[in-house]
């Protein structure tokens with residue numbers, strides 16, 4: 088390494104050592120204080136600048152993917168100059184430092200043809216001859232960047248000294264960059280992990296197997312999701328076949344108890360004495376035929392959930408026993424004296440009008456309040472017709488899969504399905520689709536295959552539907568009886584007025600309303616407007 092000035096005195100050398108140590112100390116303090124790389128690197132350059140009289144300084148990092156060495160931080164340069172400071176591997180002095188991983192010194196940059204001055208930040212070269220020192224920044228044995236400084240020529244310092252100090256600094260910088268990259272990498276990994284966990288939770292939360300796009304069904308999914316997380320008793324209400332059992336299972340399998348058993352008891356299926364021993368178990372010899380002790384469903388469900396279906400049919404005596412279990416979480420087996428404690432989450436369901444049963448004296452009011460902690464009411468299918476297409480599609484796919492068939496349905500057959508009232512709700516629809524898939528000789532289900540006890544007028548009165556079921560729900564939200572009841576009512580009033588004005592002649596009434604006769608016929612049906620207004624044929 089060339090030495091520019093005359094040999095420094097011992098005193099000068101000592102002063103310089105002290106200065107170097109102070110600089111390194113300040114820089115190590117700085118690096119220990121924060122993980123903000125940009126801020127730390129800028130700090131390093133500032134300290135170099137103030138302690139060691141280095142005029143310009145840059146820290147460049149190399150991106151091997153882009154083959155680009157660019158300035159991360161700089162002091163003594165404008166943003167434009169910084170932006171220009173980009174180099175490829177092997178290009179100019181800086182590129183060579185990256186390429187070879189060794190320091191380079193230009194004693195006088197004004198006289199050096201290899202010096203690119205790409206940043207054009209050295210217009211004052213002539214008046215102040217300047218040396219340029221660049222040392223590699225290394226991490227893990229690789230050159231990841233360059234630390235460079237400008238130094239005024241005249242100072243009585245050997246380049247070797249500068250290179251030595253800068254190399255120590257570069258190794259500190261290398262560690263800081265490395266650390267920061269590792270932290271960033273880890274953080275990215277953690278973020279990705281969080282995202283995938285969230286994703287998993289979302290799919291978990293989307294209640295498995297519960298099909299429905301109607302507003303009410305979406306609300307129910309949401310309720311299930313929330314109630315699952317607690318152990319609150321849930322009471323599911325709704326007509327037969329609306330999905331109460333499906334929901335009960337969803338609550339259990341979305342709950343922290345998912346790994347523990349889900350046990351079902353149908354309270355309407357057994358006579359009282361059998362039901363009692365079924366629920367609470369019995370001891371040996373409790374009654375004739377009780378040849379061995381038997382655990383009841385409450386015990387079997389310990390740690391999990393007990394689904395009490397048709398709770399409205401529970402005999403009075405058992406209602407009292409159940410009430411006690413709900414209050415105390417403990418009971419005795421039939422014929423036993425030992426008290427058994429259980430941790431069971433109760434989900435009850437009924438299609439019955441419990442309030443009415445209470446009034447009649449066939450259901451205990453106190454039990455009702457114990458069960459009715461979180462009530463969820465499942466609407467009948469006819470009140471959420473917009474779910475019919477998705478459900479039909481779902482069951483079609485399900486039974487095609489089960490029976491290795493590829494049956495499809497015409498749009499008109501779907502219209503027929505949509506027009507029917509489905510008193511048996513989703514169960515009836517499911518059975519109907521299953522039967523169609525099994526029985527159909529053709530690949531395509533036609534309206535006449537449906538065998539629904541349906542008003543044949545319907546096909547003419549319902550508006551045409553697209554073949555795909557999906558647009559139906561989106562295209563006709565006003566058809567949803569659950570949404571915007573006031574809108575529905577005002578439409579009904581409009582139709583009634585028009586019909587009155589047109590003396591019940593639908594074509595005329597349609598003209599008055601500015602809609603097609605077919606649209607009017609549909610509205611008449613939808614609002615169940617009485618026959619006296621049907622067209623005078």
Ligand SMILES: Nc1ncnc2c1ncn2[C@@H]1O[C@H](COP(=O)(O)OP(=O)(O)O)[C@@H](O)[C@H]1O
Nearest residue numbers: 296297298299327328329330331332333513514
């Ligand atoms: N929203 C729904 N999505 C998919 N399948 C449903 C839905 N609701 C009900 N089902 C299906 O309909 C049938 C009857 O449902 P179930 O839960 O037994 O009704 P409930 O207990 O109210 O009588 C079951 O096969 C069930 O899987």
Ligand SMILES: [Mg+2]
Nearest residue numbers: 328331332396
């Ligand atoms: Mg049921």
